Amino acid sequence: MLFMSTGNSPYVARDLAHVWHPCTQMKDHEQLPPIPIRRGQGVWLEDYAGRRYLDAISSWWVNLFGHANPRISAAVRAQLEQLEQVILAGFTHEPVIELSEALVAAAPSGLSRCFYADNGSSAVEVAVKMSFHYWRNVGRTAKHRFITLSNSYHGETLGALAVGNVELYKEIYRPLLMDVITVPSPDCFERAAGEPWAEHSRRKFAHMETALARHAHETAAVIVEPLVQCAAGMRMYDPVYLQLLRAACDRYDVHLIADEIAVGFGRTGTLFACEQAGIRPDFMCLSKGLTGGYLPLSAVLTTEPVYAAFYDEYVRLNAFLHSHSFTGNPLACAAARASLRIFREDNILERNRALAARMGARARELEDHPHVAEVRQRGMIVAIELVRDKAKREPYPWQERRGLVVYRHGLERGVLLRPVGNVVYFMPPYVIAPEEIDLMVDVARDGIERAVCD
Numbered sequence: 001m002l003f004m005s006t007g008n009s010p011y012v013a014r015d016l017a018h019v020w021h022p023c024t025q026m027k028d029h030e031q032l033p034p035i036p037i038r039r040g041q042g043v044w045l046e047d048y049a050g051r052r053y054l055d056a057i058s059s060w061w062v063n064l065f066g067h068a069n070p071r072i073s074a075a076v077r078a079q080l081e082q083l084e085q086v087i088l089a090g091f092t093h094e095p096v097i098e099l100s101e102a103l104v105a106a107a108p109s110g111l112s113r114c115f116y117a118d119n120g121s122s123a124v125e126v127a128v129k130m131s132f133h134y135w136r137n138v139g140r141t142a143k144h145r146f147i148t149l150s151n152s153y154h155g156e157t158l159g160a161l162a163v164g165n166v167e168l169y170k171e172i173y174r175p176l177l178m179d180v181i182t183v184p185s186p187d188c189f190e191r192a193a194g195e196p197w198a199e200h201s202r203r204k205f206a207h208m209e210t211a212l213a214r215h216a217h218e219t220a221a222v223i224v225e226p227l228v229q230c231a232a233g234m235r236m237y238d239p240v241y242l243q244l245l246r247a248a249c250d251r252y253d254v255h256l257i258a259d260e261i262a263v264g265f266g267r268t269g270t271l272f273a274c275e276q277a278g279i280r281p282d283f284m285c286l287s288k289g290l291t292g293g294y295l296p297l298s299a300v301l302t303t304e305p306v307y308a309a310f311y312d313e314y315v316r317l318n319a320f321l322h323s324h325s326f327t328g329n330p331l332a333c334a335a336a337r338a339s340l341r342i343f344r345e346d347n348i349l350e351r352n353r354a355l356a357a358r359m360g361a362r363a364r365e366l367e368d369h370p371h372v373a374e375v376r377q378r379g380m381i382v383a384i385e386l387v388r389d390k391a392k393r394e395p396y397p398w399q400e401r402r403g404l405v406v407y408r409h410g411l412e413r414g415v416l417l418r419p420v421g422n423v424v425y426f427m428p429p430y431v432i433a434p435e436e437i438d439l440m441v442d443v444a445r446d447g448i449e450r451a452v453c454d
């Protein structure tokens with residue numbers, strides 16, 4: 001069986017005896033066992049049989065500067081000698097103070113308060129609860145609902161799942177979820193032939209305007225993934241939508257939550273995607289690349305007015321009492337500090353422009369393929385949308401699992417690609433070399449050929 005070479009097989013057997021893997025139909029492992037990884041170095045992962053895989057998806061969009069990055073590893077090691085963990089209620093530590101200073105300096109101006117959690121979904125929970133609680137604290141108790149976009153994804157915990165909109169993950173749990181207002185996404189894959197992205201996104205904003213006009217009195221916040229809806233298949237839209245949304249949220253007195261968990265830290269070409277629209281959200285959720293992909297950590301940045309609405313005498317019970325045991329873990333904060341330092345010292349955003357240009361140019365070679373409907377790009381994210389019928393833009397039925405063929409092919413050829421449905425995408429660590437970009441795209445192209453051949 002594929003990848004069941006001698007080095008790997010003992011681990012596979014032990015794994016399958018006890019480990020229940022995330023986002024996985026475990027029966028699939030009868031055909032394709034999990035791959036035990038022994039070590040990582042730069043963009044490469046290596047299994048126990050000595051096979052190497054180029055990590056073209058940054059290990060679920062988290063890794064920024066390569067596996068076993070010497071500078072981040074050194075920072076974590078140094079912190080490990082000092083303090084591994086301490087309660088953040090009533091206590092504090094240098095890594096969390098320094099990280100907060102660095103995040104506030106890097107974020108859109110006015111986001112001056114940092115609240116920590118330990119994964120992306122929890123950050124979304126924090127932002128949702130904080131927005132709702134803010135309106136209660138200022139006496140606007142009717143404002144308890146949330147507006148979200150179709151195709152959005154904000155995580156798997158119940159609040160995050162409720163404000164997301166990927167049916168595959170959400171449908172079964174619907175009886176457990178709060179009711180939200182869902183507005184059609186500005187997704188530019190759906191634009192009319194020849195229609196510019198900005199025009200399409202602007203036109204789609206009419207739905208949001210209508211929803212806000214109708215529901216603002218009962219709405220706490222609108223939540224969006226700025227510029228790229230990653231889990232829905234790297235669906236992209238124009239920054240003008242965010243500008244219109246910011247202005248409308250101000251007009252209607254509704255918070256704007258920017259979920260930059262996937263798109264933050266340079267993925268879209270700027271440090272934060274919101275920068276491309278020149279806007280400041282009321283809440284900005286960060287995770288994944290926050291620690292360079294080293295350790296679980298998340299942060300919600302917000303404004304002084306929000307903070308002030310919770311600042312009160314204890315007995316008035318206005319405090320935000322949300323907590324997680326590992327909130328602001330010192331090791332994770334040390335990794336995050338080191339990662340932000342690399343951005344600054346190595347001029348990463350500038351260097352990424354050349355990598356993004358090469359990825360885009362190579363991927364666009366597939367534009368004329370009879371089963372490629374679109375090649376789209378925003379910064380360091382490139383996606384190739386496969387379709388059964390190009391003229392009608394008719395997708396392959398999801399049951400055919402064409403993406404899985406690309407995944408298997410990638411593994412055989414030493415590239416970790418993990419298509420989302422019919423969308424093959426690249427979101428590699430920023431230490432990828434130009435020749436490695438070529439390898440990644442060549443393997444994806446051959447995998448696509450195999451996936452669409454019947």
Ligand SMILES: Cc1ncc(COP(=O)(O)O)c(C=O)c1O
Binds near residue numbers: 119124261
């Ligand atoms: C935009 C977005 N929000 C939230 C999350 C959830 O983060 P986590 O998996 O760390 O809970 C994800 C994860 O992919 C994401 O892409």
